[in-house]
Amino acid sequence: MKFQENVKFEEDLDKDFLEEIKDRSGCEEIDRCIQCGTCSSSCPMSVYMDYTPRKIMYMIKNGFKEETLHSFTPWLCASCYSCQVRCPVQIKITDVMYALKRMAIEEKAYPSRFSIPIMDKEMHKILTENGRSSELWLMLKLYLKTRNLGGMIKMAPLGLSLMKTGRMGLKKESIKNKKQLRSLLKSVKEGTK
Amino acid sequence: MKNYTYYPGCSIQTSSKHYEESLLPVLKEMGVELEEMEDWNCCGATASLSVDETASATINARNLSIAEKSGKDILAPCAACYLSLKKANQFLKEESEKSTALVEELKKNGIEYTGKVRIKHPLEVLSQEIGLDALKDKVQRKLTGLNVASYYGCQVVRPYLEFDDPDYPHSMDDLMSALGATPVDYGAKTRCCGGSLTANLEEPGARLNYILLKEAQRKEADVIVTLCPLCHFNLETTQKKIAKKYNQDFNIPILFFSQLMGLALGIPKKKLGFSRSLIPLKAMWEKLENGGTNE
Known part of the structure; x- marks a missing residue:
């Protein structure tokens, strides 16, 4: 028999997690949470989440860093801001989800095989390199990265009808001043470190 | 005559061409004059904000600064562009420690932005500025x-x-x-x-x-x-x-x-x-x- 602790001991909690999060943009008010659950009930994606938004708020306040950063929840946030406008204590919950995504990437804790973080990273890469995003190229790259050949084949009929109606560009879009954008991003990143 | 810097965004030029095809003549008919933003870049939508906060604010600051030079507010028909620009705008203007450092750094790199630009959606312009009476007449x-x-x-x-x-x-x-x-x-x-x-x-x-x-x-x-x-x-x-x-x-x-x-x-x-x-x-x-x- 393999023994596994199903309860986390207090001394294993990460006591600095709350302060760490509060330092991030939009997360300043997080310890106001009263656990009312308005966020979870407003969320159209909460039924699919491993932890509902209310639980995530609790976990942040109580030092469950590992569980929070490994969770799928932030990646399932569709950024609809329903929770944020309804929160009775004005926590910017959607912004907290964004902060968690960035933190999970920085600490390499995100679910790395899940298609959503892969899509976000790839899209960010394409648009910072070229200045514009190209839907077709992004989808192709995503299918390759997730080795999802089945998904690609399933999408083919849609791709065809989009092409027929002139709604799919084969061209890789880009701005004129790509070089300036790339060096701007690099230099600002170094300058604000 | 209402004048705006037009920020089309990436989707409107591919999968949503019919949005632009219909929006431009409608706005023209209603007396809204648009000039497309010079060499605009992608807003990053929800992706950049999920990956890199500084980069997300930087790419939007580049667009905002181009618009500010033109002296006109931005018209953004895509919801994701509209919000990305607005979010970055608010961040750049909030004068927090982080945003002040970023504004300074952007300036060093030739991107000047003082926070004067407002971002509008066509629905807002049509319903608030043009108004329903003017529309009914047409x-x-x-x-x-x-x-x-x-x-x-x-x-x-x-x-x-x-x-x-x-x-x-x-x-x-x-x-x-x-x-x-x-x-x-x-x-x-x-x-x-x-x-x-x-x-x-x-x-x-x-x-x-x-x-x-x-x-x-x-x-x-x-x-x-x-x-x-x-x-x-x-x-x-x-x-x-x-x-x-x-x-x-x-x-x-x-x-x-x-x-x-x-x-x-x-x-x-x-x-x-x-x-x-x-x-x-x-x-x-x-x-x-x-x-x-x-x-």
């Missing part, structure tokens, strides 16, 4: 009898709540009334379509859009009008999957609000991108010809 062909569900989605109405209600907005419904159409009381008007998740996650994607389509059908809508390329794409392209999965063939046309506006303003049908619809529009045309009754 209507040449009333869309009598057409039941329209106005779908606002999320990012134009939330979280900034600037020109309409975040949960139950009405500005697009009012526009549709002004065109002679009948707005239906669409309870799902600001429920999320799943955004960029829908194309990748079949199950939640189909479910969220099923809810939206079902509610439109229940209210007997002939069409759903949208104001965002991604909402439009999701509502239109999930219908086949939904038909299989839930055994319900909705076949509800998804249009941009500007397409119906153009039609009512007397702009030739052919110039409004209707042929780009993936859902057959036959029933809608018949209804319009018969003034609301499908015989």
Whole structure:
């Protein structure tokens, strides 16, 4: 028999997690949470989440860093801001989800095989390199990265009808001043470190 | 004459060409003058904000600074662009330690931005600045009898709540009334379509859009009008999957609000991108010809 602790001991909690999060943009008010659950009930994606938004708020306040950063929840946030406008204590919950995504990437804790973080990273890469995003190229790259050949084949009929109606560009879009954008991003990143 | 710096965004030049095709002549007809932003870059949508905060603010600052030089406010028809620009704008102006450092660093790199630009959505300009009376005066062909569900989605109405209600907005419904159409009381008007998740996650994607389509059908809508390329794409392209999965063939046309506006303003049908619809529009045309009754 393999023994596994199903309860986390207090001394294993990460006591600095709350302060760490509060330092991030939009997360300043997080310890106001009263656990009312308005966020979870407003969320159209909460039924699919491993932890509902209310639980995530609790976990942040109580030092469950590992569980929070490994969770799928932030990646399932569709950024609809329903929770944020309804929160009775004005926590910017959607912004907290964004902060968690960035933190999970920085600490390499995100679910790395899940298609959503892969899509976000790839899209960010394409648009910072070229200045514009190209839907077709992004989808192709995503299918390759997730080795999802089945998904690609399933999408083919849609791709065809989009092409027929002139709604799919084969061209890789880009701005004129790509070089300036790339060096701007690099230099600002170094300058604000 | 209203003047704006036009920020098209990436989607409007590919999958949502019919948004731009209909929006530009409509705005022109209503006296709004646009000049496309010089060498604009992608706003990063929800992706950049999920990956790199500084980069996200930087790419948006580049656009904001180009607009500021032109001395005009930005008009952004895509919900994701609209919100990304607004979010970055607020951040750059908030004068926190982080934002001040970023503004300084941007300046060193030739991107000057002092925070003067405002970001507007065409719906806001049409309903608030032009107004319904001016629109009614220009209507040449009333869309009598057409039941329209106005779908606002999320990012134009939330979280900034600037020109309409975040949960139950009405500005697009009012526009549709002004065109002679009948707005239906669409309870799902600001429920999320799943955004960029829908194309990748079949199950939640189909479910969220099923809810939206079902509610439109229940209210007997002939069409759903949208104001965002991604909402439009999701509502239109999930219908086949939904038909299989839930055994319900909705076949509800998804249009941009500007397409119906153009039609009512007397702009030739052919110039409004209707042929780009993936859902057959036959029933809608018949209804319009018969003034609301499908015989």
